[in-house]
Amino acid sequence: PEQLQCRTVCGQGAVRCVRFNADGNYCLTGGADKSLKLWNPAKSLLLRSYLGHGxxxxxxxCACDxxxxxxxxxxxxxxxxxTASGTAVRKYRSHLARVGALDFSPDATLLASGSVDCTVRLWDLRSKAQAPVQLLTDARDSVTAVAxxxxxxxTASLDGRLRCYDARKGAVAEGLWFEICFVKKYICAIWCTCRPHKDRCSFLRQSGS
Known part of the structure; x- marks a missing residue:
């Protein structure tokens, strides 16, 4: 049977988001108190707080490294x-509405951000430029997830579509899922829109796996 492994009082008011790092040894929480916190979840140990949001x-x-x-x-x-110093290396202010989705590329050189402004913006982390290197505007409603x-x-959107962009060709293929996340070499896509077959879970196999 499933059992509660640990419980942590985050001290952030409402906890708005949580995410593990690549190996699962640490997790991040974002709170209503404007803070980002890094934890050792096995010990309920706070490692560092990051302040800078308004x-x-x-x-x-979290980057893979x-x-x-x-x-x-x-x-x-x-x-x-x-991560180590707690310093904000860069702050990007290009979005026109709240940002609710983020993901790093595997080599940690690119960051994708999704927003209620219906866009996904791609940031080159090797550059100090404040403008995104690419702007994806195909979504017709809020972007809820990026991977x-x-x-x-x-990218996933409240318009009911999962969009897959080929970064090499600029091509886009569309599906009908709501939110996505990666599990090792698989992509888990959960469809929970107001459509005939809601609450469907689909797994898309990666090529070569």
Missing amino acids: QEVLAVA NANLASGGEDKMVAYWD VHSWRIY
Whole structure:
């Protein structure tokens, strides 16, 4: 039977988002108190707090090498953090509405952010430029999830579609799922829109796996 492993009082007011790092040893929480916190969940141990948002933190992400974190919030800002020092390396303020979805590329050189402004913006983390390197505007409603895997960029929107962008060709293929996340070499896509077959879970197999 499933059992509660641990319980942590985060001290952030409402906890708006939570996400594990790549190996599952650490997790991030974003709160209504405008903070991002890094935890050792097995010990309920707070490792560091990151402050810099003006409103609630709604999305968090961790680079695969654990060297950097990202957060997005109600303040429309995307923050790129140095994990060890707690310093905000860059703050991107291009979105026109709250940011609720983030993901790093596997090599941690690209960050994708999705927003209620119906866009996905891609940030080159090797550059100090404040403008996104690419703007994806195909969504017709709020972008609820983003995932970057190899040369593919997946976005999910309240318009009922999952879009897969080929970063090499600029092509887009559309599906009908609501929210997505990666589980090892698979993509888990959960469809929960107001359509005939809601609450469907589909797994898309990665090529070569």
